[in-house]
Amino acid sequence: MKPLETAEVLQTSFFSQRMPAPIRLRELIRTIRTARTQAEEREMIQKECAAIRSSFREEDNTYRCRNVAKLLYMHMLGYPAHFGQLECLKLIASQKFTDKRIGYLGAMLLLDERQDVHLLMTNCIKNDLNHSTQYVQGLALCTLGCMGSSEMCRDLAGEVEKLLKTSNSYLRKKAALCAVHVIRKVPELMEMFLPATKNLLNEKNHGVLHTSVVLLTEMCERSPDMLAHFRKLVPQLVRILKNLIMSGYSPEHDVSGISDPFLQVRILRLLRILGRNDDDSSEAMNDILAQVATNTETSKNVGNAILYETVLTIMDIKSESGLRVLAINILGRFLLNNDKNIRYVALTSLLKTVQTDHNAVQRHRSTIVDCLKDLDVSIKRRAMELSFALVNGNNVRGMMKELLYFLDSCEPEFKADCASGIFLAAEKYAPSKRWHIDTIMRVLTTAGSYVRDDAVPNLIQLITNSVEMHAYTVQRLYKAILGDYSQQPLVQVASWCIGEYGDLLVSGQCEEEEPIQVTEDEVLDILESVLISNMSASVTRGYALTAIMKLSTRFTCTVNRIKKVVSIYGSSIDVELQQRAVEYNALFKKYDHMRPALLERMPVMEKVTTNGPAEIVQTNGETETAVLETKPPPSGVQPANQANDLLDLLGGSDITPVIPTAPTTKPAAAGGELLDLLGDLNLTGSPVSAPAPQIAQPPFLLDGLTTQPLFNDIAAGIPSITAYNKNGLKIDFTFERSNTNPSVTVITIQASNSTELDMTDFVFQAAVPKTFQLQLLSPSSSVIPAFNSGTITQVIKVLNPQKQQLRMRIKLTYNHKGSAMQDLAEVNNFPPQSWQ
């Protein structure tokens, strides 16, 4: 009885003081692997974590190592393990190698320099770097080289440098990589390692050689001084490389029959850096590179890895031309290799060299084009990029055929890039306009839904400018959308063209191919089906409706049908469409006399020649120039470049250019001119140079057409100002606010002349900041009579949607007393009522 009691007491006290021993890592893994669901697993982990935490709390030294190891396993599974950070530090401080091993591993996995805790390790690492066991030293080096922060590196660089000079190769190789890490973290410590590098290349051990070359590479890349200093090592490196190739089989370093390919690759890389832009070094390595290039066995990946590196080095240094051709031919051979990886690197490096050795690469064109048919997407992508880089004036037809075929069959992810590549190349190298339009049409019909948004306006511009191709283009487009209007960009372009050139389509005057017989009703049928099709996007419907409207002046016997369509859409749910329809309806009813002029054919636009992909991407920058390059309205007497001058004076970038309208124009032309003007303005406002201005900014168009009669019926409650008074020329501004659109301010300028001679050829120009939009109407005359006996009036309309303070710069040119006068002025004294 007694002994048993004692036993129980003993037992309970035993277990109350100490928890049961934590389970082993392997047991934990086994348990976790029995979990059937994620929730079950999480529960197990939580339970174990709780046990580990309490074990940590008890400062249990015996099982700390085991617990941290388990924690690392959980960390690997993605569970939080940060609470083990401090335990790692304790393990590192332990005397046992087992503890240190797990501790350092934990430190590398759980800690990084964002946690201040890591600094607590510095001292431990320092002690361990001077430990008597090389493996402990190795662990410390490894950890420092992995996660050392700049503070740590500063503190421990001395120790690393010492180890870099030891004779122990196990430590020396680790110290070399550690030095690389130190240099990356604290570049100014580089000098410190310079003396130690002296003997590094004399080392026999390949591990040390390998890491030394890494260290030298890092130093050369970081500092030009070091680069110059280490150039003298080229002969030594060449010798090492030579020994590697020439030496027979050595079981130590053999990888698939080649002696230490890793070291060879490293040395070739260092040679590349040393030989770059340096004739002497390049000269010194020419021979060995040729030797490597010809002697390397290429049946295995290792051989090809060396060869590939050699090629890159040859292309990068100042090598002999023969050698460069050899290099490109090696890449050419790579392209035929069965191994996909080798084909891939060949394409990648050809892409790098295509700019410098264009002709040599050109020779492998057919092989490259063949790679377009590869099954591997990575290879296909490279081949596509390279193919585009190889397109030039001579091969454009053949290459495009291949690329169009590729576009047809490739995966969706390539289509957008491929389509824009074709657009670019076609624009650059098109042998004829017909070919250009055909090519683009092909892209639109095969990959229409993948082309980028800016393709539509660009294409429309291209078509507009190819005047002689209009009939052909519209006919092709008509045929293309006859049965299929699912490809939105195609339908948009087609609608626009049918609207513009519908008359050519119906008259059947195509010279390029056999004309088709179409009636006006058939054309309208197609556009109407686009309008009602539920596949059409809102924008597309807009194009279609505008096209129908335009046809009202181009078709003769279907105007009533058009009127009906337009009036139907006046009650469309689609606001955009409804607005258009209402506007067009008003055009039919109220301003029918202006309709022909307003719907006149779009003028030809000159586009700035794009000579690189960069310019295409910057659609914004291009818009500005496109506007400036736009030809002045045909009736304008004022050359557009004068407006540009004004823009230049004003700084160009943040103002809205206005091309002034000229005085005394035929009334019939006035409408067209208005449209031109609107077109220009809209171009400025829209991100892409859309030549269909109605689409870009409908509200402004509405203002332009409907507010005209409302100018004068607002009470003149705004005080007028004198904007300019100099040399007898006085210009007054009077203001009105449109009551249909409060953000429009109508300014009437009155110019009078108090001198004794008339002022002739008077031109008033104005510019406003970009947040405003400005429209100058025609002046009443161009002559200001002398002695204040008469005035010129001109109306300016300013759209100020943000209600900002008005500012305006004006430029005045006129002839007075036989000499040309010119003056600039800034008007800042606008009354608040005029803009608030």
Place this chain on the structure above:
Amino acid sequence: PCASGFQESRGCFTGICCSGAPKAQGEGGILSRGRLGTPSCVWKRCSRLCSPAVQQSEDTQQQIIRETFHLVSKRDENVCNFLEGGLLIGGSDNKLIYRHYATLYFVFCVDSSESELGILDLIQVFVETLDKCFENVCELDLIFHVDKVHNILAEMVMGGMVLETNMNEIVTQIDAQNKLEKSEAGLAGAPARAVSAVKNMNLPEIPRNINIGDISIKVPNLPTFK
């Protein structure tokens, strides 16, 4: 013009081993038990792809692994072993280079300062080294001995740079270190092991008659999970 983070990431790579062919052999571990397609064994080494985007957090790291596994595992056998880097692994300069062995994928994330083809060889060396260390390595070895895999990799790759490619040298150094651990366990570890063995016995009484020394000798080596 590069961000400073980019500079630091030069040459660094991460090794990720994903196991997760959905059709893993009969014994598919966690995989065939309801978590089909998630990587079951993943180790990251020197995950110091120091670009700020990557270093962010554990969550990001886990996401990278999931994403990587997803990308790699859906690739065909007959395509190339390179994957152009997405934003997740720090931009287009970085590539995923992988090799596929039975149920295992060995994935390295490498920047342009490493040779692509060279890394393929390095993976081969790594796998052969594992094979030597574990004797006919299989997926379970890697799952149950994650720490050992880490130690082996630490002798090959350090701070994201290749340290040693000589297989014999690696195996020698690993063996020596394991011996060192074992000797510690033999001397200093004996009492601790004895205590734990006692505690695990779950006896109803105090174990009075047990000779602690004997047990410490009888404690078998780690069982093998084959």
